[in-house]
Amino acid sequence: MFKIKLWTLKVKTEAFVNSTTFKEKLGFVKSSAISITLGLLVGILFIFCNGENGFGFLWTALSRALTTNISRTLVYFGVYTLIGLGLALGFQLKIFNMGGSGQILSGLLMSFVIMNSIGNETKNAPLIFFVFIISGMLISVACGAMKVYLNVHEVASSILLNWTFWYLLKWYMTVTGTPTASPVLNEHMAMMGNSLWSLCVLLALLAVIVTYIIATFTTTGYKIRIVGKSSTAATYAGIKSQYYILIVMALQGLFISMAGYFYYFLIQGSITFNKDLVPQLGFDGIPIALVAFNNILGVVPVALFWALVKEGASVAITTPQYNSLQPEIADLIFGIIIYCSTLYVLFVKFHLIEKIKQMIYLEKDVLKKNKIKEYKMEIKTQKALLKDVASLNELSSIKEEILATPKEDKQKIKDLSDQYREVKIFHERKYQKVIADLKQNIVDTINNGYKEFEQKTIKGLSINFSNHKAGKVFSALDQVIEKISDYDKENKAVVKQECEILITEAEIQVKELKAQYLESKKEAKEFLKELNANYKINLKNSDEEQKINIKKEYFEKIMEVKDKYDRLH
Known part of the structure; x- marks a missing residue:
């Protein structure tokens, strides 16, 4: 039965891959990839303008990020995954939580208060971690409560809280005798054994998996999606929109605070107060969520790319061949990529390849033109x-x-x-x-x-073959599923044999269809090759008035290809 179930899975997978839903999602992936590639090219061009080899810089950055600095890269990966996940959840509900930095700062403030009382030994790590994330969650929920009960927009309240906790933390450091920079944090409080990145990446991936399962396969996740699409419709359906907004903002606070904890304990080490600048970490997750189209699983590859670029660029700038570049160039390149990546919406709405195909078609169809x-x-x-x-x-x-x-x-x-x-x-x-x-x-x-x-045209042969193939395969699939869905153990061998016969027959029919299709395609290509050659000659040896008639005649002939050579009627 295993082989039979494997065949049914294969057929269903092929059907999903060819479905409109998958192609639509694949379009989002393509748009994200194009926008990120555009950002890389602009960044590379900028480095060339500074007199250095842009491609060499990118290669050095990626190779260093994946070799000598792999631990820090993986920490960045975990951090960006958590931040992107938190913001993606909020964006699904049209919640624009800009208070990530404030939530992280509140966690830092409470952590320093606790550490000043009991010390920063590794044994206190669970308590410090718990206090850090609970502080961030409370601040995020406070923004949600102001939105739900006082109609205060979360953008305004969260940004104001960013500055509030920045100055609170700065004041506390001044009172405790370290006005310019905080004490150095103990990185072992965020490590699993001797591994710098294990705990961070493990919790990040666990958060993604759990969130995906809840969002996709539970009633709670379904209700959250309904609230995100239309809070008014959700209310009429008996869903408590306010409740789910508070839940999502609590989860945002949880994930963003976890990211902040690992970032400051494993990467930054401390926080300085020489300039009044709120840390940008809370905002770095915005492009990650946007480029991933707020897809929970999509956040992971985008976060990995962000981590490679962030760590790699900062390391590449210190190498001898690129030390002529200014230290800020790494952040600038990262910023260029972030900015260009937000242009993904243009690539989603403007189907460039499809437009080009249509333009080529119009050049052939004189009447439509x-x-x-x-x-x-x-x-x-x-x-x-x-x-x-x-x-x-x-x-x-x-x-x-x-x-x-x-x-x-x-x-x-x-x-x-x-x-x-x-x-x-x-x-x-x-x-x-x-x-x-x-x-x-x-x-x-x-x-x-x-x-x-x-x-x-010739593509119609492929479309027709796909339709005939689907008809044969799905007919067999329906019969196989019906047989294996409900059978007695005593009849298992008989059912298995019947299913194998159905599958074998379907595969034979598909092979016959494919052979006929390939033969048709071969004949059609030969016809088109000859037709194109004659078309170019006739077009070259004719005046403008004749060219129009030649183009019309040529188009009429290529429009007859499918009916003329299709063997699968």
């Missing part, structure tokens, strides 16, 4: 009419009547002015509606034409 030109000319005409709407006879006559009316007759002037305004708005909206319809006609013409082009 001419139709679109007609629409564009009509749009220009309508825009001109919209611009000159005041010159319409109806409006001109009203205007003349206004001018002819004595100034003393204010009521008539007012009535005529209102009439003029209403008529003008009517005609403006009429032209605007026509323009909008024409623009939509252009979009529909391109989309429908391109869809038909895909279905009738």
